[in-house]
Amino acid sequence: MVKTLIKNGTVVNSTGTATADVLIDGERIAAVLAPGSTLLGFDIERNVDTVIDAAGKYVIPGGIDAHTHMQMPFGGTEASDTFETGTRAAAWGGTTSIVDFVVQYAGENVLDQYHLWQEKARGECAIDYGFHQILSDVQDSSLVAMDELVNEGVSSFKLFMAYKGVFLSDDGQIVKAMQKAASNGSMIMMHAENGSVIDLLVQQAVAAGNTTPYYHGLTRPWQAEEEATHRAIMLANLTGAPLYVVHVSAKQAVEQIAVARDRGQNVFGETCPQYLYLSLEDQLGAHSEEWGDFEGAKWVCSTPLRSKAEGHQHHMWQSLRTNDIQMVSTDHCPFCMKGQKDMGLTDFSKIPNGIGSVEHRMDLLYQGVVDKQISLERWVEVTSTTPARMFGMYGTKGVIQPGADGDVVVYDPKGHTSIGMPEAGLDKTHHMNLDYSAYEGFEIDGHVDTVLSRGKVVIDDNAYLGAKGDGKYIKRGLSQYLI
Numbered sequence: 001m002v003k004t005l006i007k008n009g010t011v012v013n014s015t016g017t018a019t020a021d022v023l024i025d026g027e028r029i030a031a032v033l034a035p036g037s038t039l040l041g042f043d044i045e046r047n048v049d050t051v052i053d054a055a056g057k058y059v060i061p062g063g064i065d066a067h068t069h070m071q072m073p074f075g076g077t078e079a080s081d082t083f084e085t086g087t088r089a090a091a092w093g094g095t096t097s098i099v100d101f102v103v104q105y106a107g108e109n110v111l112d113q114y115h116l117w118q119e120k121a122r123g124e125c126a127i128d129y130g131f132h133q134i135l136s137d138v139q140d141s142s143l144v145a146m147d148e149l150v151n152e153g154v155s156s157f158k159l160f161m162a163y164k165g166v167f168l169s170d171d172g173q174i175v176k177a178m179q180k181a182a183s184n185g186s187m188i189m190m191h192a193e194n195g196s197v198i199d200l201l202v203q204q205a206v207a208a209g210n211t212t213p214y215y216h217g218l219t220r221p222w223q224a225e226e227e228a229t230h231r232a233i234m235l236a237n238l239t240g241a242p243l244y245v246v247h248v249s250a251k252q253a254v255e256q257i258a259v260a261r262d263r264g265q266n267v268f269g270e271t272c273p274q275y276l277y278l279s280l281e282d283q284l285g286a287h288s289e290e291w292g293d294f295e296g297a298k299w300v301c302s303t304p305l306r307s308k309a310e311g312h313q314h315h316m317w318q319s320l321r322t323n324d325i326q327m328v329s330t331d332h333c334p335f336c337m338k339g340q341k342d343m344g345l346t347d348f349s350k351i352p353n354g355i356g357s358v359e360h361r362m363d364l365l366y367q368g369v370v371d372k373q374i375s376l377e378r379w380v381e382v383t384s385t386t387p388a389r390m391f392g393m394y395g396t397k398g399v400i401q402p403g404a405d406g407d408v409v410v411y412d413p414k415g416h417t418s419i420g421m422p423e424a425g426l427d428k429t430h431h432m433n434l435d436y437s438a439y440e441g442f443e444i445d446g447h448v449d450t451v452l453s454r455g456k457v458v459i460d461d462n463a464y465l466g467a468k469g470d471g472k473y474i475k476r477g478l479s480q481y482l483i
């Protein structure tokens with residue numbers, strides 16, 4: 001078994017920071033020691049295979065992206081990153097675990113879909129991976145499947161209040177799934193947007209000739225998000241199910257979550273880098289020489305980017321500090337401009353919804369530390385520790401401590417990362433299978449230097465040393481946020 005010593009680094013956990021050496025034996029962290037310690041008289045450094053000098057650098061638990069959609073069939077096409085390319089890109093960016101979504105469309109059998117997704121991912125991933133299960137129609141067999149899936153390590157179920165005819169569950173179906181979650185201890189995840197209202201606004205916009213990507217934002221207003229968030233909270237309250245609201249973008253939705261939490265309800269909120277950094281005005285309303293008004297298609301995702309004039313982005317950073325929002329995932333769902341996004345060239349409603357950023361989440365959130373939006377420890381908490389606890393992986397993942405998996409990132413605060421600079425060529429600055437970058441031109445005052453996945457060095461300063469199939473399935477427990 002390979003032994004690795006990461007010495008002299010600043011070890012950052014969500015609970016605090018200390019200068020320490022981290023000894024990894026095989027796949028696990030064996031010890032966290034004062035720098036230069038010996039073990040029973042043995043000089044550790046002389047007895048390991050690899051020594052990584054992390055002086056002046058942060059040593060953090062590997063990132064956990066709890067919301068990704070690798071090769072997801074959606075919007076008449078399929079997300080452009082496969083489990084292979086997407087998890088490799090994640091590793092480049094310091095993420096060592098993902099939780100992806102098994103898709104069940106109406107009429108399909110939940111367990112069949114689960115087995116299909118296990119087949120898709122098996123042997124393909126560069127890093128460890130788990131699954132949530134999407135439920136669309138909630139059949140009797142789906143309720144039975146929910147119990148079976150919890151035993152398989154799938155302890156969270158995503159429902160949609162939007163995308164009628166594709167994913168949408170009506171309130172009765174939602175309540176049925178919530179009742180089951182309340183009884184088996186699993187988590188309900190909610191895409192909270194009022195789908196009927198959105199469908200009407202979209203129809204009206206297209207009929208009026210308002211077909212550019214900007215109207216994607218205008219036809220999914222914050223009221224539709226606030227209303228659905230409130231409704232989901234009330235249905236969860238009624239049933240006693242815990243509720244995790246995914247990809248929250250509107251400050252009014254955050255307020256609904258905060259009120260419910262203050263009342264003592266088990267309600268949690270996730271946001272994404274796009275809702276912290278990007279806006280309706282600057283991105284959905286963008287123009288370029290190549291694409292004209294269609295440039296904004298690069299950022300068509302749901303919930304949509306919000307108006308910066310209304311202050312949603314500012315409020316979202318604040319919510320991360322105050323814990324009204326608990327964690328940050330990417331909702332990585334990439335579609336190329338050529339051949340995918342351009343299906344909606346003359347009608348924004350035909351643009352496949354999604355943004356790819358699994359590679360950039362750790363860097364983008366670290367920039368929040370540099371910009372004094374969040375503390376160093378909070379960075380680790382919202383990108384790794386809380387995702388681990390929220391989805392039943394904490395202790396093995398999400399922390400640097402003896403017994404935890406050797407999922408470790410050495411992060412250089414004096415390094416620099418340029419995202420998607422055109423003169424460098426996209427392939428040099430990102431590794432996602434995506435023909436543009438949603439963060440092109442972003443400059444990060446930090447750099448992912450070394451990444452270990454269960455003790456194996458997979459990224460060593462700008463070289464990928466891992467292999468497809470390194471990643472193993474994570475059989476998750478119940479959320480560690482629930483009693």
Ligand code: URP
Nearest residue numbers: 301302303331333353354
């Ligand atoms: O636009 C998005 N978010 N695409 C992925 C599917 C979802 O709703 O999470």
Ligand code: ZN
Nearest residue numbers: 191246247302
């Ligand atoms: Zn969603």
Ligand code: ZN
Nearest residue numbers: 067069331333
């Ligand atoms: Zn998603």
Ligand code: ZN
Nearest residue numbers: 415447449461
């Ligand atoms: Zn470097």
